[in-house]
Amino acid sequence: MSLKIRFKVIAAEIIVKSTTLKHHTKYFLFLLIIAILNGCGSDSKDYTQHKKQLFTFGTLVDISILDNNSQRANQAIDSISSEFDRLHTLWHPWNDGALGKINQKVSTHSAPVIPPSIIKLIEKSKEFSTQSDGLFNPAIGQLIKLWQFDQLDNEEHIFQLPPTDSIQLLLQKNPQMSDIQLSLNNDNDYILHSSNPSIALDFGAFAKGAAIELMMTNLKNQKIYNALINAGGDLKVLGSKGDRPWRIGIKNPDYLLNKSSQPILAAVDLNNEESLFTSGNYERFFEYQGHHYHHIIDPRTGYPTSGTRSVTVLTKDAGLADAASTALFIAGPENWPRIARKMGIDSVMLIDEDNRIYLSPAMAERIELLTDTQPIIIKL
Amino acid sequence: MINSDISTSQIRLNLTDGLIILLAGLSTLWLYVTFWSFNTEIGNAEILVVQVADKQAQEYSLRKDQIIDIKGSLGSSLIEIKQGKARFIHSQCRNQFCVFHGWLTTAEETTACLPNQVSIQLKSGSSQYDALNY
Numbered sequence: 001m002s003l004k005i006r007f008k009v010i011a012a013e014i015i016v017k018s019t020t021l022k023h024h025t026k027y028f029l030f031l032l033i034i035a036i037l038n039g040c041g042s043d044s045k046d047y048t049q050h051k052k053q054l055f056t057f058g059t060l061v062d063i064s065i066l067d068n069n070s071q072r073a074n075q076a077i078d079s080i081s082s083e084f085d086r087l088h089t090l091w092h093p094w095n096d097g098a099l100g101k102i103n104q105k106v107s108t109h110s111a112p113v114i115p116p117s118i119i120k121l122i123e124k125s126k127e128f129s130t131q132s133d134g135l136f137n138p139a140i141g142q143l144i145k146l147w148q149f150d151q152l153d154n155e156e157h158i159f160q161l162p163p164t165d166s167i168q169l170l171l172q173k174n175p176q177m178s179d180i181q182l183s184l185n186n187d188n189d190y191i192l193h194s195s196n197p198s199i200a201l202d203f204g205a206f207a208k209g210a211a212i213e214l215m216m217t218n219l220k221n222q223k224i225y226n227a228l229i230n231a232g233g234d235l236k237v238l239g240s241k242g243d244r245p246w247r248i249g250i251k252n253p254d255y256l257l258n259k260s261s262q263p264i265l266a267a268v269d270l271n272n273e274e275s276l277f278t279s280g281n282y283e284r285f286f287e288y289q290g291h292h293y294h295h296i297i298d299p300r301t302g303y304p305t306s307g308t309r310s311v312t313v314l315t316k317d318a319g320l321a322d323a324a325s326t327a328l329f330i331a332g333p334e335n336w337p338r339i340a341r342k343m344g345i346d347s348v349m350l351i352d353e354d355n356r357i358y359l360s361p362a363m364a365e366r367i368e369l370l371t372d373t374q375p376i377i378i379k380l
Numbered sequence: 381m382i383n384s385d386i387s388t389s390q391i392r393l394n395l396t397d398g399l400i401i402l403l404a405g406l407s408t409l410w411l412y413v414t415f416w417s418f419n420t421e422i423g424n425a426e427i428l429v430v431q432v433a434d435k436q437a438q439e440y441s442l443r444k445d446q447i448i449d450i451k452g453s454l455g456s457s458l459i460e461i462k463q464g465k466a467r468f469i470h471s472q473c474r475n476q477f478c479v480f481h482g483w484l485t486t487a488e489e490t491t492a493c494l495p496n497q498v499s500i501q502l503k504s505g506s507s508q509y510d511a512l513n514y
Contacts, residue, residue: 053431053437053499053501054434055433055434055492055494055497055499058494059494060490060492060494060499062490062511064510064511152475153494153495155454155473155474155475155495156474228510228511230511230512230513233512233513233514234513235511235513241510246510246511247508247509247510248509248510248511248512248513249486249488249508249509249511249512249513250512250513250514251489251512251513251514253514256481256482259482259483259485263485263486263489264486264509264512267508267509276513277513278513278514280514283514286475312513
């Protein structure tokens with residue numbers, strides 16, 4: 001029984017058993033207390049919440065599961081934890097995991113065998129890359145490496161700018177997902193063929209979403225139907241938070257640099273299976289000679305994208321949300337509506353470098369802005 | 381519609397009834413303040429939760445100003461609690477992203493020193509948000 005219901009029962013018992021009160025006074029008091037208790041918030045607590053924070057996948061992952069079966073919830077959290085660790089190793093582009101080995105072989109013109117989880121990443125990435133006119137391009141791993149974003153967690157690394165001619169050389173080689181083909185060999189394994197040796201696969205703009213999507217399927221298979229997984233600020237929900245939707249605050253991108261600004265820019269309620277992903281120029285970066293170089297590289301220029309501060313995408317598929325938030329960030333204030341249409345995304349918020357807020361009509365209907373800034377509504 | 385069968389004498393309350401109504405009202409107000417209304421505003425967090433790797437999380441009151449020395453995977457992380465806010469003031473990492481993040485002021489806000497595997501997160505009894513997106 002929830003706390004609120006318990007209070008109602010106690011209040012009712014006290015009033016009904018009272019011998020000093022007249023009948024109508026009892027009735028009046030009973031209604032008063034029930035009315036006030038009913039008005040006190042709407043967050044029913046008829047569930048048990050299980051929470052765990054993990055250091056995995058190169059970030060912080062917060063898992064919240066609402067389930068009255070503690071054993072089932074804790075088992076689910078443990079299985080998610082191991083699965084995140086496993087995928088992090090498997091999908092890391094430069095370590096000795098499966099993707100790291102694939103990248104080594106592609107660079108030496110070999111045709112590596114591809115494990116099933118990476119086949120899905122490649123197939124989906126090819127689709128998103130085509131839809132985004134190549135703005136989402138996981139084939140530019142060598143460019144990402146040239147910018148040393150693979151070294152952000154390396155304590156010993158000293159950052160410097162990549163040589164301009166090296167960037168230009170990679171741009172000329174023009175690695176694209178369409179240069180990759182998959183085929184079956186005699187052992188029925190998928191092997192990867194690349195017509196472009198400059199390709200290196202880095203799924204940094206997609207892996208988190210793809211992993212969260214897999215974890216949610218994992219949870220449903222374990223009969224968990226109300227949950228939230230938040231991986232470094234990007235998240236997906238299942239079901240609801242008791243008798244209300246999951247309520248998410250979207251952080252103000254200005255807040256990191258200017259602590260006097262409002263910490264939360266907007267709020268949104270998420271329904272079953274919805275994902276909310278944001279790409280921002282404040283997330284992963286390094287400073288060099290007083291300049292800020294962030295990790296979202298424009299595959300057309302070879303340099304960190306300018307013009308956009310953040311893009312937030314709301315859609316069901318977490319993998320699509322992840323890829324689209326990157327593609328729309330690169331598309332920028334001028335071109336994001338066209339790319340959003342092509343990728344099948346209808347709920348978008350883009351904040352440009354001058355802090356103008358652009359909303360798609362669908363996002364404008366969902367989001368509650370907590371700022372005085374008037375948004376610009378752009379039809380898709 | 382008012383029930384005309386109830387006479388004036390029937391709805392007149394005596395002193396005891398009045399006191400009980402007053403007490404009930406005050407009790408209800410107290411219940412509301414205690415269990416539902418506090419800490420729903422942004423920036424009104426109550427607790428700092430510190431997580432080190434996969435160890436049991438530790439909680440600290442944000443009402444007591446202090447500097448906490450947390451031992452992480454690489455060494456020490458110093459966390460300052462002041463006036464209901466919290467921040468990293470030093471950590472055993474070269475990039476110091478956690479220090480650069482500055483004060484956490486809002487319930488559910490979090491930051492971490494990933495190399496040292498130390499995270500800090502603000503919590504409140506009834507946060508307005510279930511999670512933050514960024």
